[in-house]
Every structure is written in structure tokens, then in C-alpha cells.
Amino acid sequence: MLETLVFTLLCCLIQTHGYSELTDEIKNSSSLLDISDPDSKNTAVFRQLLNQETIIRMSLVKNVHTLSKDMLDLKKSMETLETSQQKTDVEVAALKKEVEELKRENQRLALENKLYEETFNATMENFTKVDEYIRQVVEHLEEKREDFETNTSAVLTDLKIEVRYLSVTLLDLNKHYLEIDKRISDNIQEKYEQLSLTLNTSVEDLTNDIMAANNTMVKSVSDLKDSQSSIENSITSKPKNVGFSASVTSPNSSWNRGTLVFSTVITNEGNGYNPSNGIFTAPVDGTYVFFVNVQSYYRKTIYAAIVLNGATKVKTMAHNNYNDAGPNMVVLNIKKGDAVWVRYSSGQGYYSSGSITTFSGFLI
CATH class of the missing domain: 1.10.287 (Helix Hairpins)
Incomplete structure (x- = not known):
């Protein structure tokens, strides 16, 4: 396509110069011989033609050089445009990929929001039941x-x-x-x-x-x-207020045994929870509610359990999705001095950012 364009431009230049040098626009030079003799006239015409041919050749060479330079500039411009087009294609592909990832992330967040809402509603129902029990x-x-x-x-x-x-x-x-x-x-x-x-x-x-x-x-x-x-x-x-809430300090990708210690205390009414070993010891007899949420580490699975004096009562599961949540709650009738804590079951690691992995309990 580029060669066709060059050929067309050359033809246009040759036609333009041929017209301007050989037709009616030619002015008679004062050096030409004005001889009535036919041979002298032919010689003069021939010389005039040679002069015009020389002028045309020089003009054509000049135009060819100019055209060549324009062609090189055009080539560079085309290469620049091709490079820009490739970059644009790469950026568009990257943007499409980001859009797909954002869509998937939005779906995941919508699912997590639904799970959180269900957990919150269930917790509110339990609080309502506890309030009704206290009223009775x-x-x-x-x-x-x-x-x-x-x-x-x-x-x-x-x-x-x-x-x-x-x-x-x-x-x-x-x-x-x-x-x-x-x-x-x-x-x-x-x-x-x-x-x-x-x-x-x-x-x-x-x-x-x-x-x-x-x-x-x-x-x-x-x-x-x-x-x-x-x-x-x-x-x-009987103590009016017995309850606690605690969270882990930082995430851990390799936790795989023992007691999960929630060392950051949020609330500890009645001083029943020990943040150094993660164990809650009941200060009085009664019915207690315990809630735990263990957030999985990035794309890992973790299973944990709420235990009473070493006996497993309920378990949690956070599957190998992106920071999946594993909440659960249990109501226990316990005696003064009984111990409750969160123990490892299987899997590996947990995640925490802004008190996500937490352990709570209170007397009803």
C-alpha cells in the first residue's frame, strides 16, 4: 500500500512539472536565436528542449528527495502508530482482566455480606431471647x-x-x-x-x-x-456482668496446633478471660453464650473448636477461599471454675486485620 502511494505521488509530480515547463507557461528566453532558417530554428528548439529537460530533471530529483524524506517520516509515523496501537491493545486487555477480577471480587463480597447479615440476624435473635429470659x-x-x-x-x-x-x-x-x-x-x-x-x-x-x-x-x-x-x-x-471479647494481634499463616490465644482484650467484665493463655474460667455457675470467628489465611483452610474442660462442643470451618470466615456460637451450662477455650482441629493458619478473628462469651 505504501509503494502504491509513492508511485501515485511521483506520477502527480511528473504531470505537474511537465505541464508547467513544456506548455503555455514557458516564457521565451532572451538568449534563444530568432533565425528564420529551418535548421537554425530546429537547433534553437532542440536547445530549448534540452534546457527544459535539464530543469525538469533537477526538479524531479529534488522532488524525489523530498518525497523520500516524507516517506521515511511517514514510515516512522506508521511504526509509532503501530507501537501505540499494540500498547493500547495490551492496556485494553489488562483493563478487561481487571474488570473481570473486580466482578469476581464484587460477587465474593456480596456473598460475604450475605453471610455476615445472616450471622448478625441470628446473633440478634439470640440477644432477644436472652433479654426475654432476663425479663422473665x-x-x-x-x-x-x-x-x-x-x-x-x-x-x-x-x-x-x-x-x-x-x-x-x-x-x-x-x-x-x-x-x-x-x-x-x-x-x-x-x-x-x-x-x-x-x-x-x-x-x-x-x-x-x-x-x-x-x-x-x-x-x-x-x-x-x-x-x-x-x-x-x-x-x-451473683455478678451482674460477666462477659469478654478478645481478638488475635496479627495473622499467622502457619498455626496448626494447640490453643488459639486471643491476646488483644476488648472487654473482660468479671476478669474471667486470661489473654496470656486464651482460656476463660467461669467465675460463677450459670448459662453462658460463647461465639468465635476464625478467619482463614489467604486460600487456606482452617478448622477450630470451642471446648469445655477439654471436650469439644462446636466446631468452625473456614474454607480455602480468599480469607473465608468460620463463625459459630454455643450456649453452655457450666459451673464455677470450668474452663472454655478455642482449640485447633485441622488445617493451617488464620487471618486478622482490625479484630476479625475473635472470641467472645457472656453470662445470661
């Missing part, structure tokens, strides 16, 4: 307290009734005594003394009965107070 416990304690107050009030009421009954009895006895005293004022002193003795004995018995009833009432009130104190102590002795 509070209502139950409130009912017990109301029953206690009702029973105490009933006992006090009964005691008051007994005291009133004794008072009425004393009044009746006193009235009866006055009546007897009025009736036997003329009787002998012996009967009077016997009656007085009987009355004194009755008063003493009644006094003893009143004191016994009073002692019984005091003992009942004391027992009720002790029972109330015991209930209050059992309620207040």
Missing part, C-alpha cells in the same frame, strides 16, 4: 418478693389478731374479776384469796402465753428477715 427472671423474682411481702403481712396480721384476742380475754377476765369481787365482797377472806390466786395464776399464764406468742412472733419475723436477707444475698452475690 426479673418478673419471677418480683413475684417471689410480692409473695414474701404478702406472707409477712399475713403473719403480722395473725399476730395482731392473737394479741387483740388476748387483750379481749384479759378484759373479759378483768371484768369477770370485778364482778366476782363485787359479788363476794361479803364472803370470807379465804375464798377471796383463792380467787385472787386463781386470777393471778391466770394472769401469769396469760402473760406467759403472750410472751410466748410474742417470742414466736419475733422469731417468725427474724426468720422472715433471714430468709429475705438470704434471697437478697443470693440475688446480689
Whole structure:
């Protein structure tokens, strides 16, 4: 194609120069012979033609050189364009590859977001259940307290009734005594003394009965107070807040045995978690919720487990995708002094950036 273009340009130049030098635009030179002789005329014409041919040749050579230079410049420009086109093709291919990778990354992030949302929703449901359980416990304690107050009030009421009954009895006895005293004022002193003795004995018995009833009432009130104190102590002795959250400090691509130690403490209410060995020791009896998330290292698989006193309760799995997540949660009834930790099962490594691999637990 380039050779065809050069040939076309040469033809155009030759036609242009032939027209301008040999046609009507030729001016007569003052050096040409003006001879009427035919031979002289032919010689003059021939010379004129030679001069014009020389001029045409020089012009053609000059134009050819110029054209050659233009052709070299054109070649360089074409090579530059080809190089630019190749670079552009490479860049376009690279951009297409990046677009595909971004699409795949977007799909992966969408899947992870869905998994996180499901985990979050499940956790929120568990929190709702725990809150409902706490509300029921509070209502139950409130009912017990109301029953206690009702029973105490009933006992006090009964005691008051007994005291009133004794008072009425004393009044009746006193009235009866006055009546007897009025009736036997003329009787002998012996009967009077016997009656007085009987009355004194009755008063003493009644006094003893009143004191016994009073002692019984005091003992009942004391027992009720002790029972109330015991209930209050059992309620207040239980720690209100027991819970922890911790994460690993940095990723580890070669972890493959033992206990996973979450050395960075986020929360440690009740001081049950030990960040130096990764073990949580229950400070009190109760029902606990434990949650763990072990993030896999880049394109590696890791299996871990939540264990209670060495016995596996639940496991987690993070597959060999790009930093896959392995969460799980368990509710355990444990005693004071029981130990819970996260133990290696199989696979290798874990990832952490901004508290991703974490271990948490709390008392409900």
C-alpha cells in the first residue's frame, strides 16, 4: 500500500512539472536565436528542449528527495502508530482482566455480606431471647418478693389478731374479776384469796402465753428477715456482668496446633478471660453464650473448636477461599471454675486485620 502511494505521488509530480515547463507557461528566453532558417530554428528548439529537460530533471530529483524524506517520516509515523496501537491493545486487555477480577471480587463480597447479615440476624435473635429470659427472671423474682411481702403481712396480721384476742380475754377476765369481787365482797377472806390466786395464776399464764406468742412472733419475723436477707444475698452475690471479647494481634499463616490465644482484650467484665493463655474460667455457675470467628489465611483452610474442660462442643470451618470466615456460637451450662477455650482441629493458619478473628462469651 505504501509503494502504491509513492508511485501515485511521483506520477502527480511528473504531470505537474511537465505541464508547467513544456506548455503555455514557458516564457521565451532572451538568449534563444530568432533565425528564420529551418535548421537554425530546429537547433534553437532542440536547445530549448534540452534546457527544459535539464530543469525538469533537477526538479524531479529534488522532488524525489523530498518525497523520500516524507516517506521515511511517514514510515516512522506508521511504526509509532503501530507501537501505540499494540500498547493500547495490551492496556485494553489488562483493563478487561481487571474488570473481570473486580466482578469476581464484587460477587465474593456480596456473598460475604450475605453471610455476615445472616450471622448478625441470628446473633440478634439470640440477644432477644436472652433479654426475654432476663425479663422473665426479673418478673419471677418480683413475684417471689410480692409473695414474701404478702406472707409477712399475713403473719403480722395473725399476730395482731392473737394479741387483740388476748387483750379481749384479759378484759373479759378483768371484768369477770370485778364482778366476782363485787359479788363476794361479803364472803370470807379465804375464798377471796383463792380467787385472787386463781386470777393471778391466770394472769401469769396469760402473760406467759403472750410472751410466748410474742417470742414466736419475733422469731417468725427474724426468720422472715433471714430468709429475705438470704434471697437478697443470693440475688446480689451473683455478678451482674460477666462477659469478654478478645481478638488475635496479627495473622499467622502457619498455626496448626494447640490453643488459639486471643491476646488483644476488648472487654473482660468479671476478669474471667486470661489473654496470656486464651482460656476463660467461669467465675460463677450459670448459662453462658460463647461465639468465635476464625478467619482463614489467604486460600487456606482452617478448622477450630470451642471446648469445655477439654471436650469439644462446636466446631468452625473456614474454607480455602480468599480469607473465608468460620463463625459459630454455643450456649453452655457450666459451673464455677470450668474452663472454655478455642482449640485447633485441622488445617493451617488464620487471618486478622482490625479484630476479625475473635472470641467472645457472656453470662445470661
